[in-house]
Amino acid sequence: MNRIITHFHEKPQENLAVYFTAGYPEINSTLSVISQLDQSGADLIEIGLPFSDPLADGPVIQHSGKIALDNGLTSAVLFEQLKSVRTLSGKPLLIMGYLNPFLQFGPEAFLQHMESCGLDGLILPDLPPEIFEKTFQKMFQRYNICPVFLVTPETSESRIRYIDSLSKGFIYAVSSSSTTGSTGGIGQVALSYLGKLKALSLNNPVLTGFGISTFNDLQQIWAQCQGGIVGSALINNIDKKKADFGIPAFIQKLTQQSNDTSTQ
Amino acid sequence: MKSENTQFSPDPDGFYGEYGGAFIPEMLYSNVKQLQDEYLKIIESVEFQEKYHQLLKDYVGRPSPLYEATNLSKKYGARIFLKREDLNHTGAHKINNTIGQILLAKKLGKKRIIAETGAGQHGVATATVCALMQLQCVVYMGSTDIIRQAPNVARMKMLGAEVRSAESGSKTLKDATNEAIRDWINHPADTHYIIGSVVGPHPYPDLVARLQAVISAEIKDQLLLKTGKSLPDFVLACVGGGSNAAGAFYHFLNEAAVCLIGAEAGGEGIKTSKTAASLQVGKKGIIHGCMTSLMQTADGQITEPHSISAGLDYPGIGPLHAWLYKSERATYESVTDDEALNAAFELASLEGIIPALESAHALALLAKRSWKKNDIVVVNLSGRGDKDLATYMKKLEKNE
Numbered sequence A: 001m002n003r004i005i006t007h008f009h010e011k012p013q014e015n016l017a018v019y020f021t022a023g024y025p026e027i028n029s030t031l032s033v034i035s036q037l038d039q040s041g042a043d044l045i046e047i048g049l050p051f052s053d054p055l056a057d058g059p060v061i062q063h064s065g066k067i068a069l070d071n072g073l074t075s076a077v078l079f080e081q082l083k084s085v086r087t088l089s090g091k092p093l094l095i096m097g098y099l100n101p102f103l104q105f106g107p108e109a110f111l112q113h114m115e116s117c118g119l120d121g122l123i124l125p126d127l128p129p130e131i132f133e134k135t136f137q138k139m140f141q142r143y144n145i146c147p148v149f150l151v152t153p154e155t156s157e158s159r160i161r162y163i164d165s166l167s168k169g170f171i172y173a174v175s176s177s178s179t180t181g182s183t184g185g186i187g188q189v190a191l192s193y194l195g196k197l198k199a200l201s202l203n204n205p206v207l208t209g210f211g212i213s214t215f216n217d218l219q220q221i222w223a224q225c226q227g228g229i230v231g232s233a234l235i236n237n238i239d240k241k242k243a244d245f246g247i248p249a250f251i252q253k254l255t256q257q258s259n260d261t262s263t264q
Numbered sequence B: 001m002k003s004e005n006t007q008f009s010p011d012p013d014g015f016y017g018e019y020g021g022a023f024i025p026e027m028l029y030s031n032v033k034q035l036q037d038e039y040l041k042i043i044e045s046v047e048f049q050e051k052y053h054q055l056l057k058d059y060v061g062r063p064s065p066l067y068e069a070t071n072l073s074k075k076y077g078a079r080i081f082l083k084r085e086d087l088n089h090t091g092a093h094k095i096n097n098t099i100g101q102i103l104l105a106k107k108l109g110k111k112r113i114i115a116e117t118g119a120g121q122h123g124v125a126t127a128t129v130c131a132l133m134q135l136q137c138v139v140y141m142g143s144t145d146i147i148r149q150a151p152n153v154a155r156m157k158m159l160g161a162e163v164r165s166a167e168s169g170s171k172t173l174k175d176a177t178n179e180a181i182r183d184w185i186n187h188p189a190d191t192h193y194i195i196g197s198v199v200g201p202h203p204y205p206d207l208v209a210r211l212q213a214v215i216s217a218e219i220k221d222q223l224l225l226k227t228g229k230s231l232p233d234f235v236l237a238c239v240g241g242g243s244n245a246a247g248a249f250y251h252f253l254n255e256a257a258v259c260l261i262g263a264e265a266g267g268e269g270i271k272t273s274k275t276a277a278s279l280q281v282g283k284k285g286i287i288h289g290c291m292t293s294l295m296q297t298a299d300g301q302i303t304e305p306h307s308i309s310a311g312l313d314y315p316g317i318g319p320l321h322a323w324l325y326k327s328e329r330a331t332y333e334s335v336t337d338d339e340a341l342n343a344a345f346e347l348a349s350l351e352g353i354i355p356a357l358e359s360a361h362a363l364a365l366l367a368k369r370s371w372k373k374n375d376i377v378v379v380n381l382s383g384r385g386d387k388d389l390a391t392y393m394k395k396l397e398k399n400e
């Protein structure tokens, strides 16, 4: 059994998945950030593998990725860092990156390294499901890595069902037509789209991401699907002067009601 | 324009051999799928063809002349013809594509146009057709290029376009393209992205090649009148993304007797890191939704190219060219910054024509081979050099 799948059996609702950029803010902060996220109560952790030309990302993730690359992060360095990750966290761990670094590392080698580090899932937003099915599906199965695909408010029902049939672990619902880190919050359009997704009773759980930054956003998402994904808001709040990077305080603000309305 | 290069057309998934495809995030799927499903139906329709050719004739000034450059011919010992895309309205071949794509955008009911630009020629050509069709226009341009191609920035503004500066990476064409794609992700419903070359996700490489194919269609007719033969021995063109070359090669792809040569931007030389010769130094990878030959690190990070010419300063290349190179249907040579500059000055002094720096790369190929007296050589003069005067003046000052 894969940890992502087991996790949703045990905790089907009110999940918080957090994305961060590996090698940011420091080359060697990857493991400390994972450990802080784990202890602060993140349910799933997405380890961002930076790419020079991240088409689906807004300014915050672009910037953290550039710093990570300048710090010297590569796929090989990341796998070296993650060798001991399972001594720190038992949570579902995914890599989120872009297709080109995966191809250059060698797909088989990449998945093999993921398995030997004990990682559970891989999200490559620019890997078309059709190419995955033709070329990579068996490989992912061999290494017990869950492929996670995106759906958007523009995705047709038949395509959602197709993507559901290929996905393992969960489906990543993009809240609105945007790049990451949009600041619009969760609007009516997103909520009615999530309602529609719910009505499809898909095989996989649905986690919603892009533009989630507050307690309020997360509550609205929790009412509609199995959980929310937060990325840019966390990265904005990472404080490299603090030993805990300010992560526990951020996660607490995100998940607990407070009277402080300035939560961002 | 309707011609079937079966062997060199993409398959239904947009692949030329192993190159091409549509490696896009799901946020772009519906837009790209709509284009894939509609583009051939629309651009092959009688209605589209009539409007497109009417505008090319009356607005762009086509057919562009095929000029036999006698002084240049004497110097190199061959019959050299220049296909004068520099004489098109707005000064380059880019407008052949934007006229076609604006008609396509209209047909698809889009209200807003975005584009990327390097040299600014595609930005100007896009701003121009947007003014013509009264559509809103946003052009992304790297901040490095905004400085080195300032006259074109001014033209775009006068034409009513908003020019947005791309500040990431090397602040050139690649980064402007990233920003344009991100804009499209954020405005999927009302916006059409007019990409400026034979790059990007399927169907763009094929769409743009077909819209530029008018170049080689005209060359065939014009050569026949001037030489009694419709096939040249050589066609030379510069290759950034590869649209002017794709257009100049298109109707000769299935004519094995015609030797097709592309000039890549060698920058300071392909042995240095300051180059943009994607075929010579690249490796297969993905850029802007397309599998092609790509300048990148071993880790798969795209590297920053260098060329004196903003329009060739791109780390990838259209998948058609990657395939023509791999299958050896065409050859590609790299031309350095200095060779291109010299070729530009040579054309100015021998023929009274100031070429764009991009086009000067194609001209520089003339000095790299030996020719036979009866060789018919067509050089695609993709654009004029007004935008490059600042660079040319620097060279003049150095020589004085």
Ligand SMILES: Cc1ncc(COP(=O)(O)O)c(C=O)c1O
Pocket (backbone or CB within 6 Å): B092, B093, B118, B119, B120, B121, B122, B196, B197, B198, B238, B239, B240, B241, B242, B243, B244, B245, B310, B311, B312, B356, B358, B359, B382, B383, B384
């Ligand atoms: C005059 C001219 N020629 C060539 C190019 C390169 O583009 P392509 O390789 O698509 O023809 C440009 C691009 O800006 C240009 O302005």
